[in-house]
Amino acid sequence: MADMPNKNRKYQLPQQPPRKTFIHRLDMRVALNREMMDRYHEVTDDLGGEGNLSYIQRSLIERALWLEYYCSLQERELAAGAGGFDPAKWTQACSSLQGIYAKIGISRVSKDVTDLATYIKAIEA
Numbered sequence: 001m002a003d004m005p006n007k008n009r010k011y012q013l014p015q016q017p018p019r020k021t022f023i024h025r026l027d028m029r030v031a032l033n034r035e036m037m038d039r040y041h042e043v044t045d046d047l048g049g050e051g052n053l054s055y056i057q058r059s060l061i062e063r064a065l066w067l068e069y070y071c072s073l074q075e076r077e078l079a080a081g082a083g084g085f086d087p088a089k090w091t092q093a094c095s096s097l098q099g100i101y102a103k104i105g106i107s108r109v110s111k112d113v114t115d116l117a118t119y120i121k122a123i124e125a
Contacts, residue, residue, distance in 0.1 A: 021058050023065075032069075039065050048109035057104055064100040067093050 023040050026033040043061050044050040050058065071093050077084035114122075 021055070021062055023062050036065055036069070039068075043104075046108045047105060052109075060100050060104050064097055064104065067097040067100065071097065 023033075023036060026036070028034055028037065040061060041050070043065070044053060044058070047053060047057070047061075053061075071090060074085055074090040074093070078090075
């Protein structure tokens with residue numbers, strides 16, 4: 001009975017990991033989803049790494065990627081001459097995409113990379 005937890009004892013809940021965005025819950029067996037995840041990582045890396053971004057920034061990045069994908073689909077329709085191209089929707093999507101890019105920034109941000117010697121000293125301390 002000594003191994004049984006005391007029901008009156010207050011336990012601390014484990015710290016929750018950062019909330020994952022929609023893109024992290026996609027089925028990665030689908031080629032489009034893998035492509036979107038690759039693009040997501042490329043953008044977050046350009047902005048200093050996913051860990052340095054807020055949830056809102058990560059969410060805006062996802063919206064930008066889906067808008068970019070929609071614009072590319074419209075451009076394929078135009079190039080193929082299939083008649084499915086809608087210039088008004090394409091223009092609106094491009095304008096929205098530019099607005100999101102303005103919010104999240106389009107300049108690369110360097111990651112803080114600790115050299116191996118500093119990392120080892122920190123672990124030993």
